[in-house]
Amino acid sequence: MIKAVNLGGWLLAEGWMKPSLFDSIPNKDFLDGTELQFKSKTTRKFLAAELGGGTNIVANRSSASTWETFRLWRINETSFHLRVFNKQFLGLDSTGINLVATTNDYQTSGIFEIIRKSDDPNRVRIKAPNGSFLQAKTEDLVTADSKGDGQWGDNDPSVFEMTIVRRLQGEYQVTNGYGPLQAPQIMKDHWDTFIVENDFNFIATSGLNAVRIPVGWWTASDPTPPEPYVGGSLQYLDKAFLWAEKYNLKVILDLHAAPGSQNGFEHSSTRDGSIEWGQTEETIQETVRAIEFFAARYTDNPSLYAVELINEPHASGVSLDVLTKYYEDGYKAVRRHSPNAFVVLSNRLGGDSKELFPVASGMTNVVIDVHYYNLFSDIFDTMNVEQNIEFLKTTRSDELQAITTSDGPLTFVGEWVTEWQVRGATKEEYQRFSKAQLEVFGRASFGWAYWSLKNVNGNWSMEWMIKNGYITL
Template identity: 60%
Template sequence: MASCLYLLLAFYITFSQAQPFKAVNLGNWLVTEGWMNPSIFDGIINKDLLDGTHVQLKSTKLQKYLCAENGGGTSLVANRSIPSDWETFRLWRINDTYFNLRVLNKQFVGLETQGNKLVAVSNTAGDPETFHIIRNTNDPTRVRFQASNGQLLQAQSETSVTADYGGSVSGWEDSDPSVFIINIVRTLQGEYQITNGYGPDKAPKVLQDHWNTYIKSEDFNFLSSNNISAVRIPVGWWIAHDPTPPKPFVGGSLKALDNAFTWAEKYGIKVIVDLHAAQGSQNGNEHSAARDGFQEWGDSYIQVTVAVIDFLAARYANRPSLAAIALMNEPQAPGISLDTLTKYYQAAYEAVRKYTQTAYVILSNRLGPADPTELLSFASTLNLVAIDVHYYNLFWDGFTKMSVQQNIDFIYNSRSNDLRKVTTTNGPLSFVGEWTAEWNVKGASKEDYQKFAKAQQEVYGRATFGWAYWAYKCASRHWSLKWNIENNIIHP
């Protein structure tokens, strides 16, 4: 009799968690994304020169761009009229004014071993690869670079870039070979950037204040009152890189996550814990804690990433609000192969199952050039798993040309078909883990937004594990579920 009761209880727990969720992502809380709350970066000096900022440098005298020939491995030149990848440098921030510069092939710009010539040959950054960036107070796009030998860089000719300028620094004229125009072509505003940007003295307080105020108990009350049945919580760089308390960043982040479970249980909401920022960065984006935009995650990072999943599963497996653990957010193809990803998913799945047989394990599809059904056969060998797909009517040029009705038709036709491909009868469940009411339509009315959101709710409601809106709060209002609910755009 006892065994029968146990089976019935296990069935009830599993069945109740398998109901399609109406969920929301608590984005920009334990994972920083600057575009969602730009003001959090306001206190950083030289906040436009954070880690990972992609810059191009134009000699005012030559009117040509600096170039790491062949993407690195040799000398720097100053002979390009139009900048591209070889002419783009990625900043590593040492402090407010000192930086390293990384090139396409991942080497660092520095002084040659003997002499003052600029080369990009080192795979590590030390004193010879460190530069003091001096900005013109009246025009911060005009800069000089002081090398570790104390001398300024100069572009003497198209083939000679050296650190030996001996002229006057009182002016910033175009004729001065030590003056460069710095053109910022990409910025990253994630956890690494905010932490290293503020530095070890200020960053702990900034982040603690953010974690303590951005999401509170009353937010869970609001969600529960508006028919949201689950939250997907992206966890970020500090937990992923060393989850062991009581280190100040890790401890504060974990305390916030602990609070979320408590609040969820108070208001009858389930929790999906999502590993958003794996060591090495699985996609090179700011929300995967990339320092400079390079995607480094691969086989050598599997063991440490599984250890993070093991830690999370051990910590939260017995919490009644735990619905699922998502093993990795948005791995990017082709940088991550299917073989490497499934190897990691298998090991991480087993780590979760050491602690719980009832929580779901969520496997994110690869972004980029990958078959959306490629995980189905693998996932079918596992128990209680869901395939995570993300659908946005953004990030593709074709959407910019679509009208309101064409966007809505795309949801009912193309997206419906996409979802059908990953929704199986006896295999893994399907989960639309990210979607939003924002789009590229200009001048759309409130009614247009309502129809667009309704179409997505209808279609994504067919996902057998459910959907999760991105995000709960956001400075861009149509990205914010809270704003959309309060302004009668979305009715969960």
């Protein structure tokens, strides 16, 4: 049975790296995917993409939500494309003056600059592709024909109050934020220090027998991955396999980030929070090529135990038909090189727990991966310690039992953590919570993997939890 820990940090995301990694990024407020809202100082209304996109931009919304939110695509520290809710990009219409969002091609949309007032960084002007500044002439007319040379007063239609709604902190944000001159050294420093050989020794001596390593699709193109990613990740993955072999650990190679993002989360290296994977055949075939590359490269390494074809595809953006076809192609790619390695199929977030059984029925050595957290849902907000533990022993146990069958695929709880919504819990209560999860998830027929080995938040770090006596294996 697999008793594993995830090596979050092989792929960058919030919590999986030293917080200081972001400190030196130039203009770090404006990284890819940052969500911004702009309120006109003259109309006192928010800029909005009418109908969510596909037509003109107005300044007539009293409150801000999705249509009033703009996502950055960073070109450099001062220049950006801006994307609206329906995925069109801001630009100017045929007159070269009126602001619209009508194109899905960022390369033809135009480049914008956001200029902040020196002593009030939330007060901004937006320079348009024609060199003039945007202004809200009326609630229904936003144009790019201001000189932007006023005194930043509330009566200046080119002045907007900016609110940063959300930031992303993933590998795309780091590498594109630092740019091609700085990013290679930044990433090398991270790879050299975050997870090292001694960590594999710790894992092996702590009662664990495997590691689940999250990787990005671009590693298969190393040493010249597509921009903004930088070369070097493959040699560190090679090291991980060598260390795993040295310390007799099994490796579950997990494709955590697919081209275009399969779930919109920063840990899938999304650029702006959108789900683009599977919407074109090229994104699927690029992913199959990555799986085949990894399967071929590590087939002779005795530590290769399983290949996970993709992590956490989201049902809101990935159809079951698309995922089924990909799983069939990915399975064949692994089998061309490795007849015995397990192939792991991750359930869709928001999908039915048994929806992958039909595709798995025609495969050998196949595993269904489910992730169980007592988090990320309103039902956990008011649960106390005893209710959380009881939920594990009843609901979670029943869910796992329902998909663990004698004639079906193996089951794998590929992610879980000793964290909850309970505030002020004692060490003894955390210990009981850990013990309950180990007991329930230990019934998975393939095994389990804790998220993760290291994390800036103590309970998310299995290393910290073991060293401080919160988890006993």
